[in-house]
Amino acid sequence: MSYHRQPSLDDLVSVLWAPSVCLSAPDGQVRPGELDGFYRGDVRLLSRLTAEVGGAAVKPVGRQVSAAEAVFAAYVRPDGDDASDVSLLWYRRRTAGPDAVNEQLEFSSFAPGATQVTVTVRAEADLAAVHEVRGGTHPPVLTPSLTADGAAWAGAGHMVDLTCDPLPHQVTLDGATVVLTFHLEVTARQPAVVTLWVLGTETPGDAAERVFLPLPAGQPPVLAPGSQPADPRRRRLLETSLADVERMILADPADPRDQFVSAGSPWYFTLFGRDALWSASLLLPHSRTLAAGTLRALQRRQGNRIVPGSEEEPGKILHEVRRETLRLGEMVIPPVYYGTIDATALWIRLLHEAWRAGMPEAEVAALLPGLQAALDWITTYGDADGDGFVEYRASTRGGLANQGWKDTPGAVRWADGREAQAPLALCEVQGYAYAAVMHGADMLDAFGQHGVPLRRQWAADLQDRFRHSFWLTDESGTYPAIALDRDKKPVDGAASNMAHLLGTGLLAPHEAAQVAARLAAPDLNCGYGLRTLSSASKAFNPLSYHCGSVWPHDTAIAVLGLAAEGYHDIAHTLAEGLVTAAEQFDWRLPELYAGTSAHHGEPVLAYPTACRPQAWAAAGAVAVIGYLESSGTTREIAASSPVPGQRTLQHLRPN
Numbered sequence: 001m002s003y004h005r006q007p008s009l010d011d012l013v014s015v016l017w018a019p020s021v022c023l024s025a026p027d028g029q030v031r032p033g034e035l036d037g038f039y040r041g042d043v044r045l046l047s048r049l050t051a052e053v054g055g056a057a058v059k060p061v062g063r064q065v066s067a068a069e070a071v072f073a074a075y076v077r078p079d080g081d082d083a084s085d086v087s088l089l090w091y092r093r094r095t096a097g098p099d100a101v102n103e104q105l106e107f108s109s110f111a112p113g114a115t116q117v118t119v120t121v122r123a124e125a126d127l128a129a130v131h132e133v134r135g136g137t138h139p140p141v142l143t144p145s146l147t148a149d150g151a152a153w154a155g156a157g158h159m160v161d162l163t164c165d166p167l168p169h170q171v172t173l174d175g176a177t178v179v180l181t182f183h184l185e186v187t188a189r190q191p192a193v194v195t196l197w198v199l200g201t202e203t204p205g206d207a208a209e210r211v212f213l214p215l216p217a218g219q220p221p222v223l224a225p226g227s228q229p230a231d232p233r234r235r236r237l238l239e240t241s242l243a244d245v246e247r248m249i250l251a252d253p254a255d256p257r258d259q260f261v262s263a264g265s266p267w268y269f270t271l272f273g274r275d276a277l278w279s280a281s282l283l284l285p286h287s288r289t290l291a292a293g294t295l296r297a298l299q300r301r302q303g304n305r306i307v308p309g310s311e312e313e314p315g316k317i318l319h320e321v322r323r324e325t326l327r328l329g330e331m332v333i334p335p336v337y338y339g340t341i342d343a344t345a346l347w348i349r350l351l352h353e354a355w356r357a358g359m360p361e362a363e364v365a366a367l368l369p370g371l372q373a374a375l376d377w378i379t380t381y382g383d384a385d386g387d388g389f390v391e392y393r394a395s396t397r398g399g400l401a402n403q404g405w406k407d408t409p410g411a412v413r414w415a416d417g418r419e420a421q422a423p424l425a426l427c428e429v430q431g432y433a434y435a436a437v438m439h440g441a442d443m444l445d446a447f448g449q450h451g452v453p454l455r456r457q458w459a460a461d462l463q464d465r466f467r468h469s470f471w472l473t474d475e476s477g478t479y480p481a482i483a484l485d486r487d488k489k490p491v492d493g494a495a496s497n498m499a500h501l502l503g504t505g506l507l508a509p510h511e512a513a514q515v516a517a518r519l520a521a522p523d524l525n526c527g528y529g530l531r532t533l534s535s536a537s538k539a540f541n542p543l544s545y546h547c548g549s550v551w552p553h554d555t556a557i558a559v560l561g562l563a564a565e566g567y568h569d570i571a572h573t574l575a576e577g578l579v580t581a582a583e584q585f586d587w588r589l590p591e592l593y594a595g596t597s598a599h600h601g602e603p604v605l606a607y608p609t610a611c612r613p614q615a616w617a618a619a620g621a622v623a624v625i626g627y628l629e630s631s632g633t634t635r636e637i638a639a640s641s642p643v644p645g646q647r648t649l650q651h652l653r654p655n
Contacts, residue, residue: 006134006135006136006609007034007035007133007134007136007609008034008035008608008609009023009035009266009608009609009610009611009612010590010606010607010608010609010610010612011025011026011606012024012025012026012035012036013025013026013028013063013065013070014065014265014266014612014613015065015066015067015068015069015070015094015095015096015101016067016068016096016244016247016248016265016266016613017068017096017097017098017214017215017247018098018214018215018247018248018249018250018262018265018269019040019041019098019212019214019250019262019269019270020038020039020040020041020096020097020098020099020100020101020200020214020269021038021039021096021265021266021269022037022038022039022094022096022101023035023036023037023039023266024036024070024094026060026063027060027063027072027074028060028063028070028072028092028094029049029050029051030046030047030048030049030050031048031050032047032048032124032141033138034133034136035133035134035266036048037133038101038198038200039130039266040099040200040202041130041202041211041269041323042129042130042131042269042270042322042323042324043127043128043129043130043156043158043200043202044125044126044127044128044129044130044133045125045127045153045158045160045198045200046101046123046124046125046160046162046198047124047125047126047128047141048122048123048124048125048141048177049103049121049122049123049196049198050121050122051092051105051119051120051121051122052119052120052122053076053090053117053118053119054118054119054120055078055079055118056076056077056078056079056088056117057076057077057079058074058075058076058090059074059075059077060072060073060074061073061074061075065586065588066240066243067240067243067244067246067247067613068095068096068097068247069093069094069095069096070093070094071091071092071093071094072091072092072094073089073090073091073092074089074090074092075088075089075090076088076089076090076107076117078115078117085110087109087110087111087115088107088108088109088110088111088115088117088186089107089108089109089110090105090106090107091104091105091106091108092104092105092106093106096247097217098214098215098216098217099199099200099201099214100197100198100199100200101197101198102195102196102197102198103195103196103197103198104193104194104195104196105119105121105193105194105195105196106191106192106193107184107186107191107192107193108186108191109186109187109188109191110188111188112188113187114185114186114187115185115186115187116183116184116185116186117183117184117185117186117192118181118182118183118184119181119182119184119194120179120180120181120182121164121168121179121180121181121182121194121196122174122177122178122179122180123151123162123177123178123180124141124176124177124178125141125142125144125153125160126139126140126141126142127139127142127153127155127156127158127160130266130267131326131327131328134267134328135328135329140176141176141177142154142155142176143173143176144173144176144178146171146172146173146178147163147171148167148171149163149164149165149167149168150162150163150164150168150171150178150180150196151171151178157202157203158200158201158202158203159200159201159202159203160198160199160200161197161198161199161201162178162196162197162198163196163197163199164180164182164194164195164196164197165194165195166182166194168180168181168182169181169182169183182194211253211323212250212251212252212253212262212269212270212271212321213250213251213252213253213256214250214251215246215249215250215251215259221246222246222249222259222287222289222290223242223245223246223283223286223287223290224286224287225242225286226238226285226286226626227629229625229628229629233579233582233583234579234625234628234629236587237579237582237587237589237621237625238621238622238625239587240586240587240588240618240621241587241588241589241613241618241619241621241622241625242286242618242622244588244613244618245261245279245283245613245615245618245619245622247613248261248262248264248265248269248613248615248618249261249262249290250262250269250270250271251293252293252296252297252300254297254300255296257293258292258293258294258296258297259289259290259293259294259297260276260279260280260290260293260294260297260298261275261276261279261280261283261290261294261615261619262276262615263275263276263320263611263614263615263616264591264611264613264614264615264617265611265612265613265614266611267611268611268614268615270320270321270322270323271297271298271301271318271320271321272319272320272321273298273317273318273319273320273340273343273346273347274319274340274342274343274346274405275615275616276294276297276298276615277294277298277317277343277346277347277349277350278346278553278557278616278619279294279615279616279618279619280294280295280350280619281346281349281350281353282553282556282616282619282620282622282623283619283622283623284353284354284357285626286622288354288357288358288359291350291353291354291357291359292354292359292363294350295347295350295351295354295367296367298317298318298343298347299347299367299370301318301321301336302315302316302317302318302370302373302374303315303316303317303318303338303377304373307338308397309334309397310334310336310337310338310339311337311338311339311395311397311399312336312338313338313377313381314373314376314377314381315344315373315374315375315376315377315381316338316343316344316374316377316381317338317340317343317344317346317347317374318336318337318338318340318343319337319338319339319340319343319400319403320333320337321335321336321337322334322335322336322337323335330398331398331399331400332397332398332399333398333399333400337399339392339395339399339400339403340400340403341382341390341391341392341403341404341426341429342403342404342405342426342428342429342432344374344377344378344382344436345374345378345390345429345432345433345435345436346432346436347370347374348371348374348375348378348436348437348439348440349432349435349436349439351364351367351371351443352436352439352440352442352443355443361447364443364447365447368443368444368447368449371440371443371444372444372449372451374436374440375436375437375440375451375455378390378433378436378437379437379455379458382433384423385423387425387488388461388462388465389425389430389462389465389466389469389484390425390429390430390433391422391423391424391425391426391429391484392404392422392423392424393422393423394422394423401422402422402424404424404426404428404429404497405428405554406497406532406546408545408546410539410546410547411545411546411547412424412426412482412483412491413482413491413493413533413537413539413547414491414492414493414539415474415492415493415534415536415537415538416538417537417538417539420482420483420485420491421485421486421487422485422486423486424483424484424485424486425483425484426482426483426497427466427470427480427481427482427483427497427498427500427501428497428498428500428501430462430466430470430501430506431500431501431504431506431507432500432504433459433462434459434462434463434466434504434505434506435504435505435506437455437456437458437459437462438455438456438459438505440455441455441456441459462506463506466480466506467508467511469484469488469490470484470490471490471511472490472492474492474494476494476518476521476523476534476536477514477517477518477521478514478518479494479498479514479515479518480498480501480511480515482495482497482498483497493533493534493536493537493539494518494521494523494524494533494534494536494537495532495533495534496519496524496530496531496532496533496551496554496558498515498518498519499515499519499530499554499557499558499561499562500557500558500561501515501561502515502516502558502561502562502564502565503560503561503564503565504561507565509565512565512567513565513567516562516565516567516570519558519562519570519574520570520573522535522597522599523535523536525570525573525574525577526542526550526577526595526596526597526598526599527577527580527597527598527599528550528577528578528580528581528593528595528596528598528604529550529551529552529554529555529574529577529578529581529595530550530554530555530558530574531548531549531550531595532544532546532547532548532549532550532551532554532595533546533547533548533595535548535595535597542594542595542596542605543594543605543607545592545607548594548595549592549593549594549595549607550581550592550593550594550595551591551592551617552578552581552589552590552591552592552616552617552620552621552624553616553617553619553620554620555574555575555577555578555620555624556578556619556620556621556623556624557620558571558574559571559574559575559578559623559624559627560623560627562574563627563631568631571627571631572628572631575624575627575628576628577598578620578621578624579624579625579628580598580604581593581604582621584603584604585604585606585612588612588613588618589612589613589614589617589618589620589621590606590607590610590611590612590613590614590617591607591610591611591612591614591617592607592610592617593605593606593607593610594606594607
């Protein structure tokens, strides 16, 4: 969701507990200037937290990072210490909580006598809105109130308290910077520890109903760990991804039992329809309750009227929820925004998956009115121009120009590099819609609801229209276009979107075979996952947000779709490429990374502003490891099935 040049995120260390995150440099310092800081929700509460040792040289030597904790290690050499061995170690231990961050500065000595250490901590707060920080704005720091054990800041409905143990020997102000000084004595038998707490609170306001709740401390894990892979690479990726997802889960204030995965750190600690639905789907083998909570949280906010400004329509599932209007350049997103073409169909698909996986029938029945409304939206409002396809128009009110998962301006391109003009009917959206209507009809039938034959006929007609309108052939083979443009012409140039058609039922077996073959070609399968756009396109750029990069969730969807159609060799190759890339990111996959070529010996490259961790990247990694671990079983299933194209993803999901 990157719309303009932003400060870099890729070299920062994150510890988080949604909706809080602390971002720091690799040495642990939270420095003023760009993105460093302690954030809670949509506000940066602390913009500086640096610590220095007076009269000593400090050399960072390592760190250990997990989801909510990080330890930064450094050697400390006091002035005049010319011994061959280091005798003073500094461990900076950071722990994130749902509304606080804790720092322990611990000094351990191996010298024979006592060592005197002076530690100076500097802290600043700007209470900047997240979108200001993300846009490169540097708001002024606030003047704090000093206290005996720290300092406090207040403004814009927020309070920040910094407290210390032991009490500092001195608390002063340097301009608007709080300066805390500690004089410590360290011996071999007695380490010296300074503990800092930063607590954020806020005053309830008009946006209170849009503030989602953190998971309480002590709650059992939402996700079941499942079996542990024997391969240490897979095990590290699985463990890291599951831990990150746990720390990104939020609860619906309307009913805190209903929980969902927020979209990602540090910008998206809130409810995003598409992201939450895909994440819950990819994580379904590890939690049915997460899927159910996601469905209910979104159904409570399902559209029930026509509101042009927010793009709300009856039956439509929302795109995102914010505390306040978001302004990024010319883009203006209202607090509750419905500008998405695919979330409604994905909601139905998740409901069907959860039902098949054992969601209690009473819970499914309670969502049937939402199902009927969502089906109605697909077949009416979803078809903006009445041509029988589900499409979107470019927003004229400052909303998203593109409303599929590739939602940046210019994300949908012709092979010659031109931007496709809306209204656009994306290929994957037709697959989502077909599966949603067919599966919705199955649920209506099972629960004795009306309108089933008409639903199935609509889906059959869509399948026929797709077959006659979307297919293209170039020198690399036959494949479905990424979209139909405003003139109903198929937009040429191979893109990853076609992978999302696999497993939906929209494609005949021979069509699925053509898609699988096209995905296997090196212009799309770069060896580190699936590129969003073919390298043969004139719009290709491996460091483009949506036109050549690799998105882990996109690759995971392709892996599961290929497996569902029986193409396990290709699925396995893409999955292993993702694992290879994950190692370069310390097993914490980012939102996206560069689509460089492993075939040509090019290294994995970070995308500078990618969120990390990010919900569907972590969920996609979990799903890919689950597939790799079960691939022997799925190969046997594939070999015994006479019609690969008729299988769904469900057989890959243990109940």
